[in-house]
Amino acid sequence: MTDEGKGCKRIIVEKPFGYSLKTAEELNHGLQKYFHESQIYRIDHYLGKETVQNLLVTRFSNSIFEPLWNRNYIHHVEITNAETVGVEKRGGYYDKSGAARHVSKPLATDCLADRDGTAHKFFGRRNKE
Amino acid sequence: MKGQYMASTIDGKKVNGYRQEEGVDPKSKTETYAAIKFL
Numbered sequence: 001m002t003d004e005g006k007g008c009k010r011i012i013v014e015k016p017f018g019y020s021l022k023t024a025e026e027l028n029h030g031l032q033k034y035f036h037e038s039q040i041y042r043i044d045h046y047l048g049k050e051t052v053q054n055l056l057v058t059r060f061s062n063s064i065f066e067p068l069w070n071r072n073y074i075h076h077v078e079i080t081n082a083e084t085v086g087v088e089k090r091g092g093y094y095d096k097s098g099a100a101r102h103v104s105k106p107l108a109t110d111c112l113a114d115r116d117g118t119a120h121k122f123f124g125r126r127n128k129e
Numbered sequence: 130m131k132g133q134y135m136a137s138t139i140d141g142k143k144v145n146g147y148r149q150e151e152g153v154d155p156k157s158k159t160e161t162y163a164a165i166k167f168l
Contacts, residue, residue, distance in 0.1 A: 084139055087161070092152030099163040100131070 012041045016101045132162035 011031065018024030031040055046052060059069055068074075087094045094102065136146035148155050 086134065086145060086147065087150050087153070089151055091147075091150040094161075095153050095157050095159045098159040099161050100165065 008039075009035070010039050010041060011035050012043055015042070015044045016097055017042050019097075019101065130164040131160035133157075133159070134161050 013027075013031070018027045059065060133147050136149060137144055147153060147159075147161050148157055153159075
């Protein structure tokens, strides 16, 4: 399955990535049996939203913010994700997930963190080197 | 801290609480609101 031949094969997994550490590890191992790590994308569609993309650009491409936007100058960051609609017809899915898993993890960890340097690579000064 | 939305009015229109939504257990304890502090 991982043999790419003339094309390329990718698998994209939308969050939640498992429901606990154990189920996340099981899912990960299952994927890695059939796909190489470089073929696996663990995503949250929120990272494609314009607001989030703009935040990444502001943070890494702005030479005034870039040196200041860190723990030495920022006491805390507060992210509010407020909705005016309920779960509508997604109740059956949502009831097994909940707000903490569904929203807060990707917002807090993926938006706040640049864990693998990807954002810095695409938006930061390093890109110009 | 967790919470769950209840029936209310938004823009003058009555809206369901979480437990009244389609597909949700009327006794559900699933949170629809979470305030989390990361250190």
